[in-house]
Amino acid sequence: MEFIPISKWGFNFPDKKPLVIAGPCSAESREQMLMIGNKLADSGVHLIRAGIWKPRSRPDSFQGIGLKGLEWLKEASLVSGLPVTTEVATPQHVEQALKAGIDILWVGARTTVNPFYVQEIAEALKGVDIPIMVKNPINPDLELWIGSIERLYQSGLRRILAIHRGFSIYKAESYRNPPMWEIPIELRRRYPDLAIICDPSHITGNKELVANVSQRAMDLDFDGLMIETHADPLEALSDSDQQLTPDELAALLKNLILRESSTEDPGFISHLETLRHQIDLLDKDIIDLLAKRMGISREIGSAKKENGVTIFQMNRWAQLFDNRVQTTIKAGLSDQFAIDFIQSIHKESIRQQTEVMNNGMDKS
Ligand code: PEP
Ligand code: MN
DSSP states (O other): OOOOGGGSSSSSSOOOOOOEEESBBOOOOHHHHHHHHHHHHHTTEEEEEOSSSSSOOSSSSSOOTTTTTHHHHHHHHHHOOOOOOEEEEEEHHHHHHHHTOSSSSEEEEHHHHEEEHHHHHHHHHTOOOOOOEEOOSSSSHHHEEEEHHHHHTTOOOOOEEEOOOOOTTTTOOOOSSSOTTHHHHHHHOOOOSEEEEOOHHHHHHHHHHHHHHHHHHHHHTSSSSEEOSSSSGGGGGSTTOOOOOOOHHHHHHOEEEEESOOOOOOHHHHHHHHHHHHHHHHHHHHHHEEEEEEEHHOOOOOOHHHOOSOOOHHHHHHHHHHHHHHHHTTOOOOHHHHHHHHHHHHHHHHHHHHHHEEEOOOOO
16 A cells, blocks of 8 residues: 655645644534634644544443534634544544535544444545544454555545554553554554554543653654643543643643654764664574574473373473563563563473474464
């Protein structure tokens, strides 16, 4: 897939990162939208967001203001001089948003998750040249996210970007939707030309954490931020804990440290090359050592086979696990990495031994 860069979308979007999208979770009243439009004009924001149709988990929560909110969005656009975007989840939403002249559409996390819905939206957009932003599905499924983008692409859309809003889990603790950064990073690896915007509001669910996650996204070279902003967050009808005031948004943007994704400085480049060379050599050593370790695992596998002993022995694993996790943590690596690392080695070791036991066939 080949995407049109956001700076060429025709909205005065900047060449330089970040693209900033802000506005309330939901459009609630004409006054609210006019106020936010006025406050966001000349604030460094490039696009105003507001949900009209809200995919709420529970039927007794505010479900969005519906159709009449589209006009308020257009009025907010008029007073701010900025383009506007809203979420569409059905072909009817698409039709109504297009009729109202909404500039950019977005597909929400609860819609991306369902190929039937996305396909219907894609059909409704055939032959329509409008930019569309695709949030990740609520579950951590990169293929589903890419599949949704492909469906829209197949309808002829080329002004597409992805929004990373984190992934839903049971009993979320520090974050409402943990970011699992490796997923958008893998998306970036596969589609380097696809812009990815971070939505720290839905990731954190908590206005106190929004600035930190925004900085993290900038350091991971995301293309922009979508930050929920409300003139009076405590009174917001949805997502009141995570919305910033326009002043808080301005402070966040002012304090963001923007680093270059590359530099021409020869001193830096050669220093980096030296260090990277060392990393390359060390990675090779690590892989050689792992291969050697697995060779010994296989020998253990043959011995177990000859003696009719099971591959897995709980005592050995319990001891090894504790010991290696402690050693890894003592070496300065994180608890989670220590656990993942040892489990991953053990899993491969079991796979190797299973292969040996089954005469070269891994039946796992
Ligand atoms: C939103 O942006 O307000 C929204 C509903 O987001 P998500 O689809 O990421 O939950
Ligand atoms: Mn929201």
